[in-house]
Amino acid sequence: MAGNGENPEIVFRGKNVSVKLRALPDSVPVRIMEVCGTHTMAVAKYGIKQLMPDTIKLISGPGCPVCVTPVEDIDQIIDLAAAGACIATFGDLMRVPGSFSTLSKERARGRDIRVVYSPLDALEIAARNPEIQVVFVGIGFETTAPAVALSIMHAKSRGIKNYSVLCLHKTMPQALRSLLDGGAGIDGFILPGHVCAITGIEPFEFLSKEYGIPGIVSGFEAKDIVESIGMIMKSLRYPKVDIQYRRAVKPWGNRQAQEVMEEVFETSDAVWRGLGLIKNSGLCIKKEWAEYDAKNRWSRWKRSPFAMKSGQVEGKDHKAENRQDSGTRQKSTQFYSKCKCGQVLTGTIEPFECPLFAKVCTPENPAGPCMVSLEGSCAAFYKYGTWKINVRRAHHG
Amino acid sequence: MDRIMLAHGGGGKAMEDLIKNIFLKSMGNEILNGMEDAAALNIEDVVPSLPDSGDCRLAFTTDSFIVKPAFFPGGDIGRLSVCGTVNDLLCRGALPLYMSASFIIEEGFEIKKLEKIAGSMAKTSREAGIKLVAGDTKVAEKGSVDGIFINTSGIGVIPPDINISIKNARPGDAVIISGTIGNHGMAVLSAREGLEFESPLKSDVAPLVEMVQNIISIKGAVKVLRDPTRGGVAEVLNEIASRSGVGIEVWEEKLPVDPAVLSACDMLGFDFLHLANEGKIIAVVAHEKAKDVLEAIKKSRYGEKAEIIGRVNNSGLVTLKTRFGTFRIIDRPFGELLPRIC
Numbered sequence: 001m002a003g004n005g006e007n008p009e010i011v012f013r014g015k016n017v018s019v020k021l022r023a024l025p026d027s028v029p030v031r032i033m034e035v036c037g038t039h040t041m042a043v044a045k046y047g048i049k050q051l052m053p054d055t056i057k058l059i060s061g062p063g064c065p066v067c068v069t070p071v072e073d074i075d076q077i078i079d080l081a082a083a084g085a086c087i088a089t090f091g092d093l094m095r096v097p098g099s100f101s102t103l104s105k106e107r108a109r110g111r112d113i114r115v116v117y118s119p120l121d122a123l124e125i126a127a128r129n130p131e132i133q134v135v136f137v138g139i140g141f142e143t144t145a146p147a148v149a150l151s152i153m154h155a156k157s158r159g160i161k162n163y164s165v166l167c168l169h170k171t172m173p174q175a176l177r178s179l180l181d182g183g184a185g186i187d188g189f190i191l192p193g194h195v196c197a198i199t200g201i202e203p204f205e206f207l208s209k210e211y212g213i214p215g216i217v218s219g220f221e222a223k224d225i226v227e228s229i230g231m232i233m234k235s236l237r238y239p240k241v242d243i244q245y246r247r248a249v250k251p252w253g254n255r256q257a258q259e260v261m262e263e264v265f266e267t268s269d270a271v272w273r274g275l276g277l278i279k280n281s282g283l284c285i286k287k288e289w290a291e292y293d294a295k296n297r298w299s300r301w302k303r304s305p306f307a308m309k310s311g312q313v314e315g316k317d318h319k320a321e322n323r324q325d326s327g328t329r330q331k332s333t334q335f336y337s338k339c340k341c342g343q344v345l346t347g348t349i350e351p352f353e354c355p356l357f358a359k360v361c362t363p364e365n366p367a368g369p370c371m372v373s374l375e376g377s378c379a380a381f382y383k384y385g386t387w388k389i390n391v392r393r394a395h396h397g
Numbered sequence: 398m399d400r401i402m403l404a405h406g407g408g409g410k411a412m413e414d415l416i417k418n419i420f421l422k423s424m425g426n427e428i429l430n431g432m433e434d435a436a437a438l439n440i441e442d443v444v445p446s447l448p449d450s451g452d453c454r455l456a457f458t459t460d461s462f463i464v465k466p467a468f469f470p471g472g473d474i475g476r477l478s479v480c481g482t483v484n485d486l487l488c489r490g491a492l493p494l495y496m497s498a499s500f501i502i503e504e505g506f507e508i509k510k511l512e513k514i515a516g517s518m519a520k521t522s523r524e525a526g527i528k529l530v531a532g533d534t535k536v537a538e539k540g541s542v543d544g545i546f547i548n549t550s551g552i553g554v555i556p557p558d559i560n561i562s563i564k565n566a567r568p569g570d571a572v573i574i575s576g577t578i579g580n581h582g583m584a585v586l587s588a589r590e591g592l593e594f595e596s597p598l599k600s601d602v603a604p605l606v607e608m609v610q611n612i613i614s615i616k617g618a619v620k621v622l623r624d625p626t627r628g629g630v631a632e633v634l635n636e637i638a639s640r641s642g643v644g645i646e647v648w649e650e651k652l653p654v655d656p657a658v659l660s661a662c663d664m665l666g667f668d669f670l671h672l673a674n675e676g677k678i679i680a681v682v683a684h685e686k687a688k689d690v691l692e693a694i695k696k697s698r699y700g701e702k703a704e705i706i707g708r709v710n711n712s713g714l715v716t717l718k719t720r721f722g723t724f725r726i727i728d729r730p731f732g733e734l735l736p737r738i739c
């Protein structure tokens with residue numbers, strides 16, 4: 001449809017909004033990826049793909065921290081609960097399947113697993129109940145990491161001894177690099193607003209400098225996202241990393257939060273569900289704070305999951321194949337063998353093109369990482385059912 | 398003595414005192430005061446006032462209430478337990494008449510709180526015009542119950558010409574909601590979790606007797622009535638669509654939501670269509686009567702913010718037309734609502 005010289009134009013009208021979007025004729029189709037769960041949700045919720053001309057293809061990348069949390073990490077949390085720890089976690093993780101159970105199911109079995117809204121709530125639980133060992137599950141990108149670091153610093157200054165953090169944090173920039181190196185064929189990135197509010201844009205500038213690809217930090221309203229797409233289209237020729245979401249993001253980010261993170265965490269390698277091991281794409285707790293590192297604290301406990309796996313420390317040897325556990329535990333490699341998330345995350349196929357989608361794989365019973373959390377590409381697709389509407393349209397004309 | 402003890406459920410003097418001093422004091426009436434094993438109800442007292450009383454049917458419903466915290470902004474478990482049963486009766490087009498209330502109370506529960514709950518039940522049932530005629534109290538050992546659980550059951554009379562059922566929606570019908578969506582769910586959640594928002598959220602818990610009586614008196618108008626409690630508006634719309642074998646299109650611009658609920662939802666990743674409401678109804682009404690019904694709701698107590706939010710079609714899907722003219726599915730919630738943080 002995008003013939004030469006023809007610029008498809010969308011006028012985007014909401015309350016007080018009217019954005020014009022022009023696709024460049026010489027780059028067909030343009031592949032734009034968002035890498036933030038909230039963006040994935042917003043794109044599906046507002047039906048933004050329906051607004052796009054055929055010349056723009058929107059892809060949902062690995063932006064949901066829950067979806068990319070490997071099976072083994074979930075197993076580890078469940079093992080910790082079994083060993084007697086009080087697990088405090090964001091609600092996001094409750095329904096994520098490990099290889100043999102979920103935190104929801106384990107809580108129903110009587111394990112002490114509590115949903116909290118902030119790591120500081122978890123610290124309060126520890127302060128009020130000195131007789132229990134509280135482990136907060138630190139998950140998320142740079143958005144949640146500062147508060148987790150802060151909770152550790154508070155634990156120290158308040159002398160709270162029964163609090164530790166299982167650090168599963170990941171960071172975004174290296175994951176994008178690995179996608180690009182893997183040949184995902186992305187022409188532009190919609191960058192995560194919340195993450196960049198903390199990090200600033202510097203960690204993402206390699207996109208334009210090294211790969212010649214524009215990246216725009218976007219807000220979360222429909223208008224923000226469409227505007228960002230417009231900005232990406234405009235800067236395809238002269239790529240740059242820029243901010244659409246100026247009301248919340250400063251180019252240098254949030255210095256205070258960065259300092260807190262640097263104080264407590266350092267970079268480490270991390271395993272991403274669906275993508276595998278990515279160098280320098282995670283955070284771990286620095287030696288100086290080892291006392292508050294659940295991996296460290298619990299390795300000394302008798303029935304601890306970390307003690308069981310001696311030699312497997314700090315993500316160095318996360319490969320499922322090496323697990324000695326026998327019986328019911330599936331390995332992530334088998335568990336997801338038929339899942340097409342790799343292709344979904346790189347935009348090669350749409351979720352509904354996966355043969356398992358909605359048949360075997362549903363949010364209640366996810367067969368792959370993209371269906372695991374509400375914010376996964378497949379889950380968002382399923383929830384907002386764009387596919388159903390499209391299919392029906394096709395049938396009924 | 399300021400706390401509930403096991404003795405209060407033991408069937409002896411302590412229990413009698415509790416019933417007399419707390420329950421009968423606020424909720425008593427000529428039937429309840431009799432303290433008989435079962436209430437003898439004189440249905441003729443009410444039914445003759447309706448035309449063709451011979452064709453009347455009885456509506457009967459029961460519901461249990463567990464809410465944490467028991468006291469929340471805008472209401473408490475007492476008001477909730479009356480409204481839940483009253484509104485369920487109303488949704489069949491019944492006039493609520495009598496109800497029972499059973500309490501399961503945790504040992505150690507403060508008697509002051511119980512008094513407050515009883516008072517609020519008495520007040521709400523008076524407002525709803527329903528009579529509390531039977532009750533029961535059990536005390537459970539500390540730790541085996543979380544504070545207080547209440548079960549209520551209710552009986553009402555359905556007038557002869559009323560035919561309201563979830564199976565009655567037909568393409569072309571209008572869908573109306575009686576007010577803002579999600580207030581109860583978000584108010585209870587934020588009270589439970591100690592979340593604070595700029596403007597305080599209040600539960601909408603209310604008995605909708607006046608509103609429902611007003612709209613069912615419009616002949617041939619109301620086909621389906623549902624109260625979107627657990628599972629919220631999304632669940633009710635999906636139930637209606639599947640039980641009636643139809644589809645429903647909802648218009649985002651028309652959905653009434655408080656900005657405070659909306660921003661809390663944004664923060665926590667909830668869909669306000671999944672949040673519980675305790676003082677709202679969704680009505681499916683004949684297209685040509687939609688304006689009349691809307692007017693009647695708006696004139697009734699708790700109905701000022703009512704809107705026509707969509708239309709029934711034959712697509713088999715519950716869809717939302719967004720402000721931008723795009724479409725998406727309104728899905729059923731999956732059990733427990735879990736906040737999204739990371």
Ligand code: SF4
Binds near residue numbers: 338355357358378
């Ligand atoms: S539908 Fe399920 S199995 Fe298929 S790609 Fe998505 S997550 Fe994987």
